[in-house]
Amino acid sequence: MDEIDDAGIMTSRTPPLVTAPQKRLKRSDALAARIRDLISQNGLSPGDRIPQKWLEDEENRASKGTVREAMKSLETQGLIKSRTGPGGGAFVTALSGDQAIGLLNNLFLFNKPDIGDIFALRKLLEPELVLSLAGKLDEKGIATLQATIRLYDNEPQTAQDAFQQTIAELDFHAVLASLAGNQILGFVCVFLQSLLRDLTDINADPEQPFAAVAEAGLPYQVRLVRLLKAGDGAAAQALMRRHLEDSERFLLGHASIRGRARIRT
Amino acid sequence: MDEIDDAGIMTSRTPPLVTAPQKRLKRSDALAARIRDLISQNGLSPGDRIPQKWLEDEENRASKGTVREAMKSLETQGLIKSRTGPGGGAFVTALSGDQAIGLLNNLFLFNKPDIGDIFALRKLLEPELVLSLAGKLDEKGIATLQATIRLYDNEPQTAQDAFQQTIAELDFHAVLASLAGNQILGFVCVFLQSLLRDLTDINADPEQPFAAVAEAGLPYQVRLVRLLKAGDGAAAQALMRRHLEDSERFLLGHASIRGRARIRT
DNA sequence: AGATATTTGTTCGTATGTATT
DNA sequence: TAATACATACGAACAAATATC
Numbered sequence: 001m002d003e004i005d006d007a008g009i010m011t012s013r014t015p016p017l018v019t020a021p022q023k024r025l026k027r028s029d030a031l032a033a034r035i036r037d038l039i040s041q042n043g044l045s046p047g048d049r050i051p052q053k054w055l056e057d058e059e060n061r062a063s064k065g066t067v068r069e070a071m072k073s074l075e076t077q078g079l080i081k082s083r084t085g086p087g088g089g090a091f092v093t094a095l096s097g098d099q100a101i102g103l104l105n106n107l108f109l110f111n112k113p114d115i116g117d118i119f120a121l122r123k124l125l126e127p128e129l130v131l132s133l134a135g136k137l138d139e140k141g142i143a144t145l146q147a148t149i150r151l152y153d154n155e156p157q158t159a160q161d162a163f164q165q166t167i168a169e170l171d172f173h174a175v176l177a178s179l180a181g182n183q184i185l186g187f188v189c190v191f192l193q194s195l196l197r198d199l200t201d202i203n204a205d206p207e208q209p210f211a212a213v214a215e216a217g218l219p220y221q222v223r224l225v226r227l228l229k230a231g232d233g234a235a236a237q238a239l240m241r242r243h244l245e246d247s248e249r250f251l252l253g254h255a256s257i258r259g260r261a262r263i264r265t
Numbered sequence: 266m267d268e269i270d271d272a273g274i275m276t277s278r279t280p281p282l283v284t285a286p287q288k289r290l291k292r293s294d295a296l297a298a299r300i301r302d303l304i305s306q307n308g309l310s311p312g313d314r315i316p317q318k319w320l321e322d323e324e325n326r327a328s329k330g331t332v333r334e335a336m337k338s339l340e341t342q343g344l345i346k347s348r349t350g351p352g353g354g355a356f357v358t359a360l361s362g363d364q365a366i367g368l369l370n371n372l373f374l375f376n377k378p379d380i381g382d383i384f385a386l387r388k389l390l391e392p393e394l395v396l397s398l399a400g401k402l403d404e405k406g407i408a409t410l411q412a413t414i415r416l417y418d419n420e421p422q423t424a425q426d427a428f429q430q431t432i433a434e435l436d437f438h439a440v441l442a443s444l445a446g447n448q449i450l451g452f453v454c455v456f457l458q459s460l461l462r463d464l465t466d467i468n469a470d471p472e473q474p475f476a477a478v479a480e481a482g483l484p485y486q487v488r489l490v491r492l493l494k495a496g497d498g499a500a501a502q503a504l505m506r507r508h509l510e511d512s513e514r515f516l517l518g519h520a521s522i523r524g525r526a527r528i529r530t
Numbered sequence: 531a532g533a534t535a536t537t538t539g540t541t542c543g544t545a546t547g548t549a550t551t
Numbered sequence: 552t553a554a555t556a557c558a559t560a561c562g563a564a565c566a567a568a569t570a571t572c
Binding site for chain 2: 569
């Protein structure tokens, strides 16, 4: 494949992508990888059963315990679920969005994300999301959205109250994202929201005085749904943009953010 | 917490978010969850060792095999790695971006993403990425970027050639993303690129005639790096935007995309 | 370099739990 | 209720890897 030219420069047709380590795999890992390949090669779909044959390969046999480890790995990857009893076994499942986000949260376990970084993305994506949704929601979508609206009869008194409201509002945004025609856009939005939610424990700051965010008239969720229903995409987009700016300003101003934990490299 | 009012309506301060199933967990899953909690509660960092005590809980003891399953689960989540030999054991690790993307790929295993959906996001994010990078790259960043540039001395003859070049170019974009100041932005960009990469197998269409994408003068990567170096953010952003539009047009026009596999619900 | 101790990795036999028939 | 088929769990051994002397 690779060749060395006259100048001694190696020209590769397959440039080094991500540096493949490729140490010898453990038996369980090799087995898990093989089964995953078999699933996609044989076109198995969610609900299909993993054939026993695959677990009893003659060439590269593994004992029960090792097979169990491989299956456990596939299970935590959200690829299979096992059922007991007659007719039971390992069945292919589709990784759910919630599960995927659960796995992703580990990514920032030792490396707390920056609130500003999260909002930089949210401000880019969520206005685009509402623009794509304006005038395109059916009755059911509107109803789902309205069911999520939480009205707070009492004004938040402390920064803690306001913070909890801000977090609770994320549910509304999550429903909005789930309605997206672009499923990847929806997923990324929910991911960003979950990152923000996970900062709750850290940011709780009960006593800090609180200067209310000016939200004139109706709460923004009600106004947003109305604009979406009316199909006024530009106005909905602008409203969302303003709302995100307000939220960010509030969180940055009132939440005590722990500095990023550095990862040893 | 929850209260029942006179009308018999239950008012909950914590509205039902995602409907927690909470079936009885398997011993291995319970153990894995407990260890994960212990890791964050005790503030363990990557490199720290998991105390043996945690695996030998008196109250809720599990056998060696079960413990191994729990550890395997944590390992596939990217939270630990185990080493053999004296002083070995299970050590906390930080989930790497590559690993996380590997886990995410399962999300679209039975639900092929739409190329248009991917590009809708890329066109939103990557121009923003280069804008944030313009004039802010140090010598090392520039060098890394330049090392990734691949010059194709021969014009692509078939759609297959051009397709492979388009995929190979993703490496350049990945390096670009890795240089982002906003780590979440970088991660999402790499994720989108990997989604595109995974479509390679599906789209290979060797014989289709190919109408070359007009790229005047120097390849766009060289021009982009120059603009970034010069600090001309607006021009770099516009160039990236045009390039992504070209790539999308090409892929949509010449790649035969398998219809989305529907997931049984 | 080689022996040794330590710790994970793998296997087998067996028993228990659970859902179907 | 009982028989069946399957996953789940336990315990004891042996094999392989690796750091230390």
